[in-house]
Amino acid sequence: MDMSRVADQGLVLLGCGKIGSAMLAGWLEHGLPSASVWVIDPNPSDWLRAQGVNINTPLPERPAVVLVAVKPQMMGEALPAIQALGGGGTLFISVAAGTSIATFERVLGAGTPIIRAMPNTPAAIRQGISALIGNASTSGSDMTLAEGLLSAIGDTVRLQDEAQMDAVTGLSGSGPAYVFHLIETLAAAGEAQGLxxxxxxxLAKATVAGAGALAIASEEDPSQLRINVTSPNGTTQAALEVLMHEQEGFPNLLHRAVKAATDRSKELSGE
Ligand SMILES: NC(=O)C1=CN([C@@H]2O[C@H](COP(=O)(O)OP(=O)(O)OC[C@H]3O[C@@H](n4cnc5c(N)ncnc54)[C@H](O)[C@@H]3O)[C@@H](O)[C@H]2O)C=CC1
Ligand SMILES: O=C(O)[C@@H]1CCC=N1
Structure with a gap:
């Protein structure tokens, strides 16, 4: 992506923890000069201090982009620091779970271009996926700029409606944690069988990584890929009879887990 507009006008990060750092690492690797980045964070990490970016110094007057990457619970305390940049000219991108576009419009003004995005932590190795939706003040070139920035850390998808963001958060935003737990429990299950x-x-890490890579690369859908592993009356069938059980297996369990995360995202927007 062409970083020249962002490099010339500057990029401000409000909050630079796990997800902010993953995104910043991708942009610096893509050639964004560290001198063009301003970070506001009361607790800058050692990694951040070593990047040569401006930390907690006065901000440029009209940066190209402000990225909001603080916890939703910190939003009220954090937003005043960038409130003066609202009103147009600067594109705001928020990755905060459960903080609505309307909340940002109340603080920054409805004429401010605001894009909500939901990335995930594989962004740290440029294998994230981010879903985006913009407000009425967002232009086509704002969306292109946001997609360009987010494509530096993985794939991007546009949403039709902001209401989809809660379920997206429950699926792909929180989803890496479900997969890490799958790895933990798969390994523990192997240990229980004597390994x-x-x-x-x-074995567990390579199996999850390899199956994920095959699901992306293959023209067959995941259900056919599952069938390809399953010999009639063999070992996989024996396991799938447990995992695919309607009530006690994955279908009900994952349905409940994703619903709990989606519900929590909705709750956060009301807090
Ligand atoms: N971690 C994840 O997998 C994902 C997180 N998100 C969202 O990203 C946001 C940040 O999450 P993480 O990076 O995981 O959290 P984090 O706790 O690692 O980072 C938050 C950062 O905000 C800083 N901060 C606290 N108060 C501040 C203030 N008043 N002004 C400026 N900075 C302040 C903290 O020092 C910290 O560095 C959250 O809203 C979360 O919903 C979105 C997608 C994925
Ligand atoms: O757990 C959370 O609230 C954040 C949002 C998506 C991933 N982490």
């Missing part, structure tokens, strides 16, 4: 811990963990 040493390190071997079980290595």
């Amino acid at each position: 040493p811990h390190d071997l079980a963990m290595r």
Whole structure:
């Protein structure tokens, strides 16, 4: 992506923790000069201090982009620091779960271009996926700029409606944690069947990574890929009879987990 507008006018990060750092790392690797980045964060990490960016110094007058990456609970305390940049000219991108566009419009003014995006932590190795939706003041070139920035850390998708953001958060925003827990529990299950811990963990990580990569690369859909592993009356069938059980298996469990995350996202927008 062409970073020249952002490099010339500057990019401000409000909050630079796990997800802000993952995004910043991607942009610096894509050639964004560190001198063009201003970070507001009361607790800058050692990694951030080593990047040569401006930390907690006065902001440029009209930066190209402000990225909001603080926890939703910190929003009220954090937003006043960038409120003066609202009103047009600067594009705001928020990755905060459960903080609506209307909340930002109340603070920054409805004429401010605001894009809500939901990335995920594989962004740290440029394998994230981010879903985006903009407000009425967002132009086509604002969307293109936001997609360009987010494509530096993985894939992007546009949403039709802001209401989809709660379910997106429950699926792909929080989803990496479900997969990490799958790896933990798959390895533990292998240990329970007699494998040493390190071997079980290595097999579990490679199995999840390889299956994920095959699901992306293959023209067959995941259900066919599952069938391809399953010999009639073999070992996989024995396991899938447990995992695909309507009430006690994955279908009900994941339905409940994604619903809980989606509901929590809705709750956060009301807090
Ligand atoms: N971690 C994840 O997987 C994802 C997180 N998000 C969203 O990103 C946001 C940040 O999450 P994380 O990076 O995980 O949290 P984090 O806790 O790692 O980072 C938050 C950062 O905000 C800073 N901060 C606290 N008060 C501040 C203030 N008043 N002004 C400026 N900075 C302040 C903290 O020092 C910290 O560095 C949240 O809103 C979360 O919903 C979105 C997608 C994925
Ligand atoms: O757990 C959370 O609230 C954030 C949003 C998506 C991932 N982490």
